[in-house]
Amino acid sequence: MNSNRLDDLRARLRAPSEKIPPSFQRLGNALWNPDEDATPHEQCREALPSLILAQMSGEPLAEELQPVKQHLDHCDECGTEYAELLDIAMAEQRGALAHPAKIPRPDLAFLPTQESSVQTLVLAWVRTLLSEIAPNTLPELNVIAAPFFKLAEPLRGTIVLRASESRALYFTGGEITPALQALALAFATARQFEELVTSAQLNQWAKQGILKHELEARIRDVAKQIGIEDKPAIQLANALAGVLAENPDSLKRLFTSA
Amino acid sequence: MIDLWLERCRVLVARELKQRDWTLAPSDDAFLRQLVEELQKGQSDADALKDATIVGGIVRCYTRLLYEACGEDGTPRQRRAFDELWNYLFPHAIYQVHDAALAEDALQETLVKIYQKRVTCTDVGSFLGWCDQILRNVIRGRFRNEYQARVNERGGVGYQRKEISLVELRGAETEEGSRAAEEFVADLMQDTFQDALRGPMHDALLATLRDCLENERQVTVIVGLFLHDANFVTLAEQMKTSPLNVQVMKSRALQKLRDCAEMQQLFEDWTV
Numbered sequence: 001m002n003s004n005r006l007d008d009l010r011a012r013l014r015a016p017s018e019k020i021p022p023s024f025q026r027l028g029n030a031l032w033n034p035d036e037d038a039t040p041h042e043q044c045r046e047a048l049p050s051l052i053l054a055q056m057s058g059e060p061l062a063e064e065l066q067p068v069k070q071h072l073d074h075c076d077e078c079g080t081e082y083a084e085l086l087d088i089a090m091a092e093q094r095g096a097l098a099h100p101a102k103i104p105r106p107d108l109a110f111l112p113t114q115e116s117s118v119q120t121l122v123l124a125w126v127r128t129l130l131s132e133i134a135p136n137t138l139p140e141l142n143v144i145a146a147p148f149f150k151l152a153e154p155l156r157g158t159i160v161l162r163a164s165e166s167r168a169l170y171f172t173g174g175e176i177t178p179a180l181q182a183l184a185l186a187f188a189t190a191r192q193f194e195e196l197v198t199s200a201q202l203n204q205w206a207k208q209g210i211l212k213h214e215l216e217a218r219i220r221d222v223a224k225q226i227g228i229e230d231k232p233a234i235q236l237a238n239a240l241a242g243v244l245a246e247n248p249d250s251l252k253r254l255f256t257s258a
Numbered sequence: 259m260i261d262l263w264l265e266r267c268r269v270l271v272a273r274e275l276k277q278r279d280w281t282l283a284p285s286d287d288a289f290l291r292q293l294v295e296e297l298q299k300g301q302s303d304a305d306a307l308k309d310a311t312i313v314g315g316i317v318r319c320y321t322r323l324l325y326e327a328c329g330e331d332g333t334p335r336q337r338r339a340f341d342e343l344w345n346y347l348f349p350h351a352i353y354q355v356h357d358a359a360l361a362e363d364a365l366q367e368t369l370v371k372i373y374q375k376r377v378t379c380t381d382v383g384s385f386l387g388w389c390d391q392i393l394r395n396v397i398r399g400r401f402r403n404e405y406q407a408r409v410n411e412r413g414g415v416g417y418q419r420k421e422i423s424l425v426e427l428r429g430a431e432t433e434e435g436s437r438a439a440e441e442f443v444a445d446l447m448q449d450t451f452q453d454a455l456r457g458p459m460h461d462a463l464l465a466t467l468r469d470c471l472e473n474e475r476q477v478t479v480i481v482g483l484f485l486h487d488a489n490f491v492t493l494a495e496q497m498k499t500s501p502l503n504v505q506v507m508k509s510r511a512l513q514k515l516r517d518c519a520e521m522q523q524l525f526e527d528w529t530v
Contacts, residue, residue, distance in 0.1 A: 076509050
């Protein structure tokens with residue numbers, strides 16, 4: 001058939017028609033109108049896990065998966081990926097996968113350690129806090145964070161801020177600046193809360209509508225322990241409690257249980 | 259009745275979590291409640307749900323927990339989640355590369371990619387399937403070339419996951435397989451032989467398919483997939499073959515039909 005006739009056939013197949021059943025039309029389009037399929041490869045590939053799960057569970061296909069099926073009608077690349085993934089799913093279902101008696105263990109060194117994840121959390125809290133109460137100190141935070149964590153980490157929650165002491169304060173010119181206070185308070189709070197507060201308690205306080213109040217009281221205690229004076233302690237405790245109460249999920253990440 | 263159904267779900271949850279060694283679900287009924295909510299979406303008659311569907315719901319609900327745990331940086335839950343992913347995917351890797359050392363290498367690379375790209379997973383309920391995709395692409399991208407090179411060097415038989423040729427397909431056609439294919443087509447025709455107008459069109463198409471294609475199994479695939487909307491699972495099981503073979507047969511059949519003048523004429527006649 002010459003190309004003009006083929007173009008004509010393609011055009012006829014594209015038009016809705018009662019002359020042939022939809023299933024025949026689907027075959028015709030798979031043969032001669034693959035370009036009519038509007039589903040990009042990427043979208044099809046993203047949908048394959050959902051499609052396979054639905055098929056293996058015997059569920060009816062969701063409407064949004066129908067275009068994916070049409071794409072698979074004609075696309076060999078996506079069709080091969082689909083078939084290979086389905087093959088594994090079917091092998092699993094019929095028990096055909098070999099399950100070695102002893103499986104080697106993975107190397108999970110690529111995962112963040114608890115230390116680094118606490119530091120990330122603490123920094124995020126302090127940035128939010130300082131952007132509210134002292135935004136001009138944010139550049140200083142970027143400078144002091146790493147050396148602070150290096151010195152504070154071994155001490156965990158038991159750090160104490162003393163102006164007269166240690167090279168820890170050297171880089172702030174010997175002063176205990178608001179940025180350092182905020183960082184130290186957030187760090188000590190995180191470390192102490194890991195030990196003293198539970199996810200269940202947080203949920204309970206949130207339910208009772210007293211989450212911020214409870215957090216603030218405890219953070220004020222921490223501020224006192226680490227040597228922050230009363231006035232800044234009250235302000236910082238209030239601000240940090242506000243940050244944590246707004247986002248309790250970030251606080252829950254400290255806890256080791258669900 | 260509802261209590262019986264709930265009890266059935268509870269039993270299936272306990273069985274699946276234990277068999278798979280999945281430990282991240284909360285120990286109270288919270289997980290069961292999530293499952294019930296999941297299953298009741300769009301289902302009016304819970305009692306009629308098959309076990310396979312309930313298990314699918316369990317997998318979907320647990321997979322969401324797994325996905326969340328994978329993102330809980332620095333926690334024991336995160337480590338446990340990746341451990342469970344590793345245990346789930348390891349047999350899949352072995353199935354694809356047939357070699358424990360290669361499987362371990364591929365899977366290690368896969369875990370890192372899963373961690374890095376986790377947030378790009380669009381359907382969290384199918385996160386495990388998404389992880390399978392990552393594994394499959396790692397194996398295809400890196401190990402297939404390496405492994406094929408090793409096979410070529412050794413001259414031995416190793417990894418055989420490649421396209422099979424039509425000759426191989428023909429050779430693999432046992433008498434039982436051919437008979438099963440013909441019976442399957444006949445059954446399909448019987449099931450959908452509903453209106454007189456379509457009968458002659460079905461006959462004409464079937465005759466043309468048989469003229470244009472090279473074997474009955476290709477006819478079965480085209481009739482099954484397109485005319486009767488059978489899925490790959492059903493077809494592969496009926497034809498006693500793998501989904502990949504079904505895909506190869508479909509692809510070859512469509513290539514043949516595309517260039518077949520008789521097929522073009524048939525559709526032209528129908529769409530005048």
